[in-house]
Amino acid sequence: MADIYSNTTKTGSVASDTTAFEQLAYFALRSQPMFEMVADVKSTNQSHPGAAVQFNIYNDIAQATTALTEGEEITPVALSDSTVTVTLAEYGNAIVTSAKLRGTSFLNVDADAANIVGYNMANSMDKIVQTVLVGGSNVLYGDDATATGELAAGDIITSALIRKSVARLRGDSAPTFAGGHYIGFIHPDVSFDLRGATGVTDIIQYQQRLDGAAVRQGSIGMFGGVDFIETSRIDHGTNDGASNVDAYNTIICGKQALAKAHSRSANFGENPSVEMGPVTDILRRMQPIGWYHLVGYSRFREASIQRIETSSSIGAN
Numbered sequence: 001m002a003d004i005y006s007n008t009t010k011t012g013s014v015a016s017d018t019t020a021f022e023q024l025a026y027f028a029l030r031s032q033p034m035f036e037m038v039a040d041v042k043s044t045n046q047s048h049p050g051a052a053v054q055f056n057i058y059n060d061i062a063q064a065t066t067a068l069t070e071g072e073e074i075t076p077v078a079l080s081d082s083t084v085t086v087t088l089a090e091y092g093n094a095i096v097t098s099a100k101l102r103g104t105s106f107l108n109v110d111a112d113a114a115n116i117v118g119y120n121m122a123n124s125m126d127k128i129v130q131t132v133l134v135g136g137s138n139v140l141y142g143d144d145a146t147a148t149g150e151l152a153a154g155d156i157i158t159s160a161l162i163r164k165s166v167a168r169l170r171g172d173s174a175p176t177f178a179g180g181h182y183i184g185f186i187h188p189d190v191s192f193d194l195r196g197a198t199g200v201t202d203i204i205q206y207q208q209r210l211d212g213a214a215v216r217q218g219s220i221g222m223f224g225g226v227d228f229i230e231t232s233r234i235d236h237g238t239n240d241g242a243s244n245v246d247a248y249n250t251i252i253c254g255k256q257a258l259a260k261a262h263s264r265s266a267n268f269g270e271n272p273s274v275e276m277g278p279v280t281d282i283l284r285r286m287q288p289i290g291w292y293h294l295v296g297y298s299r300f301r302e303a304s305i306q307r308i309e310t311s312s313s314i315g316a317n
Contacts, residue, residue: 025112030119031233033126035133038183039258041300043086046264052087053261055300086261086296091128093120094277094290102287113289114274121272121291126233132297133258134235134249134307140165142310151241156193157186157250157310162224165252165306170225172303174254177227184226184252189312191230194223226252236315246315250308259300268294 011017043053059080068074095113102109141147142155162184169182176182186194221228240247262270272295277288299305 021106023106025107027115031231033122034229034231035126035129038133038253039129039260039297041256041259043261049263049265052085055084055259057082057084084259084298084300086259086298088261088263088294088296090294091124092290092292093117093124094288096286096288099285110287117289117291118274121274125272125293129297130233130235132299133251133305136299136305136307137302138168138305139307139309148237148240148247148309149242151245151247151309151311153245153311155311156313157190157308159197159224161308162226165308166225168306169252169254174304175256176254181222181225181227182252182254184228184250185234186228186230186250187234187236187248188230188232189315190248190250190310193313241311245311248310248312248315250310252306254304256301257299257304259298261296263294
């Protein structure tokens with residue numbers, strides 16, 4: 001008996017058998033930019049637009065604890081100050097799409113390009129701020145290490161390092177944020193060790209009784225006067241420690257840690273701007289979109305920044 005199905009039209013027999021495409025674009029996984037929040041010193045009464053902005057900080061005069069002698073004149077003391085200079089620099093990036101791509105793509109290329117440019121703007125500026133923040137001179141190292149290159153696999157974060165950092169901040173009169181706490185930025189790998197540290201587990205158990213939902217969601221919350229923010233954006237030095245151990249930065253800071261200055265001229269602002277560039281080619285095919293900022297950041301008070309460098313038990317070692 002003849003095979004009546006031998007000429008069945010199957011997948012691949014005709015050109016209409018094609019792969020369907022989802023007409024919604026997905027983007028790379030993104031972390032939330034956040035370091036701008038500690039740049040709370042800003043130029044508000046600038047004398048004129050300039051390439052740099054100078055901030056002046058008066059020094060207090062010494063305590064006067066000696067009793068005055070009746071009838072004798074006192075000796076006046078001179079005022080003194082220090083300065084912090086923030087130099088402005090240009091930052092930006094752009095994408096150019098072609099008319100043929102816009103006319104043949106099943107996705108809205110212009111809208112997707114705007115989305116990518118917008119995140120690149122926030123992502124780039126956050127990295128710029130973080131680079132300034134982690135360059136501070138006040139640093140503690142895990143265990144017996146005295147430099148980044150000495151960090152061993154066991155030099156993980158401890159509650160004692162947190163308490164010591166807070167003691168240094170308070171000892172230097174570093175101002176706290178609203179609520180009387182400092183802000184800490186910590187990598188998830190380091191957070192893993194901190195949450196398992198002796199003493200911190202007691203805090204977590206206490207938090208579970210008060211706000212169990214937050215703990216179940218992985219919140220560190222407040223510890224030792226620090227409101228910790230867990231973020232993968234904090235610097236992570238691959239193989240920077242001894243024997244190729246990864247080195248992690250944990251930053252704890254108070255108010256006035258960073259200063260920010262931006263151009264005060266017309267058409268500039270405190271925040272970066274997204275711009276549609278002009279179409280200048282002869283056939284008007286190339287459409288630019290990009291972002292631009294003229295801004296500068298600097299550490300304002302070193303005494304308001306403490307950095308802890310450690311390894312992690314779940315990092316590379």
